[in-house]
Amino acid sequence: MRRPLARALMVLTPFVLVAGLAAPASADTRTFRYPKQRVSEQFRFGNACPYKIFYGQFNTAAFAEVRVYTGCGGVYTSMGLYYTGNGRRLPDNTGGGQDGCGSYLYRQVVVDNATATGMYVDFVNGNRRIFRPNTGEPTSGRAC
Structure with a gap:
């Protein structure tokens, strides 16, 4: 029996890419516990820019989505999907779209015939935030 490979798919986001910013020495990677199939509460980049994440399954396809709200278009440089x-x-x-938190831009990655096991978002300061269903720190977001 063949064991499925765990993979990560990275997507560069040209409509929000900010060139010329080097990652500071203090950049860090943190993993947060967040369930599949549920749009997150708002998380913050720094003190101001709200974003939401969403990942899981749609039939046999794995997907990941990041939503960045108006005025914060340049805060992340890439996002990706972990899958098997x-x-x-x-x-x-x-x-783009709108919800109770306001207007947003989104990017969604989809892989057919796969199972989502998490996602990540990379920010312009070099920080990476990983979201997994069963491991990591509890999230601390807020309602709009």
């Missing part, structure tokens, strides 16, 4: 299986990456989805 031998899936095929589908074209990225991008766009």
